[in-house]
Amino acid sequence: MPLSNIAIVPNLQKPKVRYGLSFVLGALMLFAYAPFEQGWLAALLLASWLLLLVRCQTPKQAALTGFIFGLGWFGTGISWVFVSVDRFGGLPLPATLAIMLALFAYLALYPALAGWLWLKLRKKTNRYALFTFPFIWLVTEFLRGWVMTGFPWLNLGYTQTATQFGALAPHIGETGISFVVLLAAISFAYVALTKRLEWFAVPVLLYAVAMLSPQLNPMEFVGTSSRVALIQGNIQQELKWDSEQQEPNFLTYKNLSEPLYEDFDLIIWPESAITFIEPLAQSTLGQFAQRLNATEAVVLSGIIDYNPDTKQFFNTIAVFGDQQTPYEWQNPNRYRKNKLLPIGEFVPFESILRPLAPLFNLPMSSFSRGEPTQQNLTANGREIAANICYEVVYSHYIKDQVTAGTDILLTVSNDSWFGNSHGPHQHLEIARMRAMEFGRPMLRSTNNGITAIIDHQGYIMQRIAQFEVAVATANVPHVTGTTWYTRYGSTPTWCMAIILLGVSLLRRNRAQA
Known part of the structure; x- marks a missing residue:
């Protein structure tokens, strides 16, 4: 029938x-x-x-x-x-x-x-x-x-x-x-x-x-760990791209981080936490990197890179203070976002749409794509597979970034666009799934929440509620092994x-x- x-x-x-x-x-x-x-x-x-x-x-x-x-x-x-x-x-x-x-x-x-x-x-x-x-x-x-x-x-x-x-x-x-x-x-x-x-x-x-x-599950603890600190600055979106706020934005994250330099291996700032255009702020950033070189800490931060030769902007994560790869502009120890968000980071048919409304002409909505497969970031001897904001939803893309030597997954984001809604909670849920799939701890640093430290089984070790200026810290154990999903997708x-x-x-x- x-x-x-x-x-x-x-x-x-x-x-x-x-x-x-x-x-x-x-x-x-x-x-x-x-x-x-x-x-x-x-x-x-x-x-x-x-x-x-x-x-x-x-x-x-x-x-x-x-x-x-x-x-x-x-x-x-x-x-x-x-x-x-x-x-x-x-x-x-x-x-x-x-x-x-x-x-x-x-x-x-x-x-x-x-x-x-x-x-x-x-x-x-x-x-x-x-x-x-x-x-x-x-x-x-x-x-x-x-x-x-x-x-x-x-x-x-x-x-x-x-x-x-x-x-x-x-x-x-x-x-x-x-x-x-x-x-x-x-x-x-x-x-x-x-x-x-x-x-x-x-x-x-x-x-x-x-x-x-x-x-x-083939994952096993290796007996080592990373002391990590995630900084949530809670910068208002309306002020974030104000040129007069570039120095105050930077100082907010710097001042929250300085007490942590001697006690933590990795300090994570969120997406575009540094609102300076990178090549235009080399003096400030160079001094910051030198200060970190005298400590045990490494700071990974979102920043906006710009190539004046090609006129391209890149949504980037840069590493400051790593002894093996000292910071300099456009050094290879960086990650450039590949999966760009339509309207927010690039505008299709922009010659037609941009004049129509402010929605199609938001600040920093003309990014170029990074390479589809990029090497892990290195920071204090840790191998870190990074992604930025919306990219965490693309499991197959992150799979291409994860290697046998990857110690930690990192996602930085700015969910200020979505206020007190269920969007950031769903975003965190997706990040937890990535940690579970690849059997690696996930660090999720955001501007105004929800910042979280997630272990390799998807459990939240520490989190910061939305709209708070705070620091999340944890001792994150390293694991070894390759999940079936990492192998076969x-x-x-x-x-x-x-x-x-x-x-x-x-x-x-x-x-x-």
Whole structure:
């Protein structure tokens, strides 16, 4: 019997009922992510949405069901973008709301595509159609993370960062955890569709595997550690790029750091903490580096680099005070951001868009890209794989930066754009997932929160609340070993999804024989 003929709730035959419920289910996905962290909701909400999807009769209905689910999902999940657009965009409220709706609608196209593709394929699989859905979903999620530089925020796997399924991260990564959530959701859906309780065995088995998975984690402590201090200066975004504030901004971080020089190996300042243009402040920066050379500390700080020959700006992390590679402008011991944020760091079609509104002409929105693969930073003998702000969401990109010799992961950010919203909490959740995937401690330094020191298992050792001027310190143990995810990435997950797709098609063909 086809899935579409199985009655669950008669009213689900009415498209308007399905669309309304789809929006509600998508909106409730917000609570599966930080700061709410109710990860158990994800599979249940997806299962409920799949039950709506199987009632669709045409690809158009399925696409619309997916689109409206996406509107609810992204409309609540990334509503924090409104803070920056409204506060710094310089647009009237109706225009701001129109931009937000356009963003939500664009992102909702991907679950719409998943729904459309699934219904087109359903005829070939019949009762086993839902097992084709993980492959379809992974394809559309890949596209969302790639098209126009991508926006892989709110992937399903992040809902499980604080749950037992998060223990699977070193083995299959966030993409693999998304696959696990989908399997659990499909199993719950089949319980409702078939009234057969044995489908509950699938999520139980998955949970058991997650419980046992830490036993297979190859990470081991090596007996050494780094004394680290992360500085949160809480500089107001409105003042950050004021030329008269360059010296006060620098002194804020310098004064917070000086008492730490003798006691800490690594002192981390956030993204663009130094608002001087680097080549124009060599005297000040040179004196700062010399002062550090007389101590045991090394400072890693975000700074804006500029190449006067090529007229290029780079969002950069520079290292000050390392004895092996003394600081100088454009020395190789630095990291340049590669994954730039559209509008915030570069403006597509800028000749057309920049004159339209202040939103398209923000300070420091003309950066050039660094190299796609860069060597680790070296600081006091530690190898550090760095990334800046939004880049932490690109797991495959960070995988290319991590080597067998990497001791620590570092991400610096400036979440001042998003105020007191759930955006910074989601950002921290993503950073925790990266630490778990690669089995290395993660240092997350931000201008106004949430600054955190995260161990190699994703647990937060120390954190600073938002909008505080403070310092987070910890003795971070070093570990050795290479996680399965570091070795193989998402390849095993894609193989499992393809196998499920093939089995679904095979069962259909056998049924016809």
